[in-house]
Amino acid sequence: MIRVSIIGSGNVAQHLIQEFSKTTDIELVQVFARNQESVAQLISVDKIIVNLNELKLVDVTIIAVTDEAIAAVSNQIPFENQLVAHTSGSIAIEAINSKNRQGVFYPLQTFTKSKEINFKTTPICLEAQNDNDLKTLQMVAKSISNVVFHINSEQRKALHVAAVFVCNFVNHLYQIGNDICIENDLSFDLLKPLIQETANKILTLSPNEAQTGPAKRKDTQTINAHLNYLTNDNQKELYKLLTKSIIDNGKKL
Amino acid sequence: MIRVSIIGSGNVAQHLIQEFSKTTDIELVQVFARNQESVAQLISVDKIIVNLNELKLVDVTIIAVTDEAIAAVSNQIPFENQLVAHTSGSIAIEAINSKNRQGVFYPLQTFTKSKEINFKTTPICLEAQNDNDLKTLQMVAKSISNVVFHINSEQRKALHVAAVFVCNFVNHLYQIGNDICIENDLSFDLLKPLIQETANKILTLSPNEAQTGPAKRKDTQTINAHLNYLTNDNQKELYKLLTKSIIDNGKKL
Numbered sequence: 001m002i003r004v005s006i007i008g009s010g011n012v013a014q015h016l017i018q019e020f021s022k023t024t025d026i027e028l029v030q031v032f033a034r035n036q037e038s039v040a041q042l043i044s045v046d047k048i049i050v051n052l053n054e055l056k057l058v059d060v061t062i063i064a065v066t067d068e069a070i071a072a073v074s075n076q077i078p079f080e081n082q083l084v085a086h087t088s089g090s091i092a093i094e095a096i097n098s099k100n101r102q103g104v105f106y107p108l109q110t111f112t113k114s115k116e117i118n119f120k121t122t123p124i125c126l127e128a129q130n131d132n133d134l135k136t137l138q139m140v141a142k143s144i145s146n147v148v149f150h151i152n153s154e155q156r157k158a159l160h161v162a163a164v165f166v167c168n169f170v171n172h173l174y175q176i177g178n179d180i181c182i183e184n185d186l187s188f189d190l191l192k193p194l195i196q197e198t199a200n201k202i203l204t205l206s207p208n209e210a211q212t213g214p215a216k217r218k219d220t221q222t223i224n225a226h227l228n229y230l231t232n233d234n235q236k237e238l239y240k241l242l243t244k245s246i247i248d249n250g251k252k253l
Numbered sequence: 254m255i256r257v258s259i260i261g262s263g264n265v266a267q268h269l270i271q272e273f274s275k276t277t278d279i280e281l282v283q284v285f286a287r288n289q290e291s292v293a294q295l296i297s298v299d300k301i302i303v304n305l306n307e308l309k310l311v312d313v314t315i316i317a318v319t320d321e322a323i324a325a326v327s328n329q330i331p332f333e334n335q336l337v338a339h340t341s342g343s344i345a346i347e348a349i350n351s352k353n354r355q356g357v358f359y360p361l362q363t364f365t366k367s368k369e370i371n372f373k374t375t376p377i378c379l380e381a382q383n384d385n386d387l388k389t390l391q392m393v394a395k396s397i398s399n400v401v402f403h404i405n406s407e408q409r410k411a412l413h414v415a416a417v418f419v420c421n422f423v424n425h426l427y428q429i430g431n432d433i434c435i436e437n438d439l440s441f442d443l444l445k446p447l448i449q450e451t452a453n454k455i456l457t458l459s460p461n462e463a464q465t466g467p468a469k470r471k472d473t474q475t476i477n478a479h480l481n482y483l484t485n486d487n488q489k490e491l492y493k494l495l496t497k498s499i500i501d502n503g504k505k506l
Contacts, residue, residue, distance in 0.1 A: 067475060090467075090475050108443060110450055110465050115458065121446045149443065158437035159444075161479050165488075166430035166444050167451045168466030169495045170423050175460035175502060177419035184411035190361060190402065191412075191419050192456060193374045197363055198420045199452035203445060205368065207428035212363050213421030214343075222320060222343050226414050234498050235418075241494055242422045245487050249428060 001027045002140055005055060007073055008064035009033035011111035012087050016064060016144075017042045019119045025143035029058050052076045060085060060140055062105055063096070071095045083133050089160030093127050093153055103128045103137055106156060107145070110167050123147040125156055176235055208249075215246035254280045255393055258308060260326055261317035262286035264364035265340050269317060269397075270295045272372045278396035282311050305329045313338060313393055315358055316349070324348045336386050342413030346380050346406055356381045356390055359409060360398070363420050376400040378409055429488055461502075468499035 004026050006013050013031070017039060020026045032049050033039045039048060055061065055078055063086040065073055070086045074097040077084060084096050085103030096102040104127035109117055124141040126148065128134035134150060141148040151159065174195060178188045201210040214222035223243055230236040257279050259266050266284070270292060273279040285302050286292045292301060308314065308331055316339040318326055323339045327350040330337060337349050338356030349355040357380035362370055377394040379401065381387040387403060394401040404412065427448060431441045454463040467475040476496055483489040 067472065090478060108447055110447060110454065110463075112454060112458065112463060112465065115454060117450055118446075123443050123446060125443075147443075147446070151439070155437050155439055157478075157482060158433050159439060161482055161492075162430040162433040162439075162444060163447055164466055164479060164492070165426045165433070167447050168464070168468060168499070169491075170426050170448070170451050171455070171460055171464050172468075172495055172499050172502070173418045173423050173426070174455050175464065176498075177415040178460050180411050180415040180418070184408050186404065186408055186412060186415075188459075190376050190378075190400075191415060193371075193376060193400070194361055194363060194416055194420050195423070195452050195455065197370055198423050199448050201363065201365060201368060202424070202427050202448065205365065206441075207424055207431050210363075210365060211421070211424050211428065212365065213417055213424075215421060215425075219320065225343060225410075226417060229410060229414055234501060238422075238494055238498060239414075239417070241491055242425055245429075245491060246421070246425050248487060249425070 001025065002060065002136065002143070003027045003029050003058040004140060005030040005032070005058045005061045006064055007032040007052070007055075007061065009035050009038040010064065010066070011113055012107065013064035014039060014042060014113065015111055015117065015119070016062065016087075016107075019144040023143045026140065029056055030054070053078045055079065057082060059083065059136055060103070060105075061100075062087060067091050071097070074100070083128075083136060085128075085137060089125075089156060089163060093129070101129060101133055103133055104153075104156065105137055105141065108159065108163060110171075119144050120146050123149055125149050125151045125159065127151065127153060127156065176238070179232075180235075211246065213246075215243040216250065218247060218250075254278065255313065255389065255396070256280045256282050256311040257393060258283040258285070258311045258314045259317055260285040260305070260308075260314065260330075262288050262291040263317065263319070264366055265360065266317035267292060267295060267366065268364055268370065268372070269315065269340075269360075272397040276396040279393065282309055283307070306331050308332065310335060312336065312389055313356070313358075314353075315340060320344050324350070327353070336381075336389060338381075338390060342378075342409060342416060346382070354382060354386055356386055357406075357409065358390055358394065361412065361416060363424075372397050373399050376402055378402050378404045378412065380404065380406060380409065429491070432485075433488075464499065466499075468496040469503065471500060471503075 020028045061084045067088050080099045082100050084100040085105040093102045106125040109122040124145045126137045177191050181188045273281045314337045320341050333352045335353050337353040338358040346355045359378040362375045377398045379390045430444050434441045
């Protein structure tokens with residue numbers, strides 16, 4: 001049984017608490033939560049601490065707080081020479097105070113409170129500074145996910161940028177689709193099967209094979225009709241740039 | 254039993270042939286295919302015609318050809334005053350030669366040959382010029398889908414633009430994620446659970462509730478780090494514009 005503590009009470013922390021509670025491989029020793037209520041439903045109250053000085057020695061201490069707070073929080077950890085990992089996609093491993101052994105435990109997923117996710121299929125990307133620590137992180141990760149990767153800091157940075165494109169930006173395009181529907185008395189539900197199928201297609205086809213639409217076909221007539229139709233400047237700019245990008249991509253191939 | 258013929262042998266035509274063959278509500282009378290081989294596996298050869306003059310009278314003739322070809326094809330239909338519907342999201346109902354009764358039978362989905370889709374959940378958007386024709390199209394549509402909508406031409410135009418955003422443009426963002434992964438020796442598979450979850454989230458949350466990421470958090474530090482990281486001008490421009498759009502959207506709310 002690996003002993004783990006979590007610092008944090010936000011989205012990622014809450015999901016990790018839930019997952020660790022499900023597996024017998026992990027003993028969740030303590031959770032540091034500034035906001036006790038946010039984790040009160042997830043763990044017995046005697047394990048919740050509100051002062052970092054109360055942190056006990058464990059096998060891994062996971063810092064699951066906002067990116068900006070990681071360094072400051074790691075400075076306040078009361079012990080030394082222990083394995084401490086953060087969960088961020090974009091923060092360097094060195095942000096963790098070097099008085100402890102640094103690690104990264106980055107679950108590549110979009111977390112929203114109250115929305116359950118399947119952790120077994122969520123890739124967890126690990127970094128550590130020695131093989132022993134990597135092994136420990138691997139055991140922790142494998143206890144909750146079937147997809148565990150060892151990547152370096154450069155790759156993690158790339159992955160985080162890629163994730164912004166395929167998740168955050170994609171969701172914003174859903175938002176634009178939603179807005180266009182609402183303006184025209186159409187239910188956003190109409191677009192949902194298309195959204196699902198678009199995401200499903202790339203499970204078996206490459207994005208290049210899966211690409212359809214007027215830009216792919218270089219169908220200038222439809223593209224111009226759409227640009228004339230759009231009155232929102234922002235939507236029009238996005239339409240132009242994404243269309244150009246699809247056409248340029250076709251030329252590269 | 255409603256008698257239907259299909260003009261066309263592309264993606265949409267092939268999927269419709271397959272669906273109509275599955276239901277006993279529809280008798281698929283003829284398929285006009287310039288390229289006989291493309292439909293030879295889907296329908297008995299005596300039903301395939303290569304000359305539009307051979308078209309028989311049926312309850313609905315569906316034109317499932319490229320947008321550019323719809324008008325010309327409808328001109329060549331040898332009969333008059335029959336119900337003829339096209340399957341395009343972006344072409345006006347009037348593109349169909351008015352010697353016949355015009356209709357639209359628009360399945361809102363992304364079709365790729367060799368990729369099966371669930372037609373039962375695919376919305377079919379209908380237009381017709383009288384109630385009787387609308388009823389006929391509804392019966393045809395309901396025989397293959399549980400989601401049948403009557404919308405007007407303006408709404409269809411809007412829906413098609415929205416579909417470009419949530420499908421074609423989304424897939425292009427998958428392509429960019431794929432490219433960033435490959436450049437960094439990472440498997441695109443790493444992003445697939447995130448892509449699935451992003452699409453799943455909007456089944457239960459609005460896109461606004463589902464939005465996460467640095468732009469949503471106005472996390473300038475991460476945004477700037479990502480912009481510094483990106484060397485591809487096109488990706489950088491898209492990153493900037495989409496980030497601005499997410500931030501502006503936050504201000505509206």
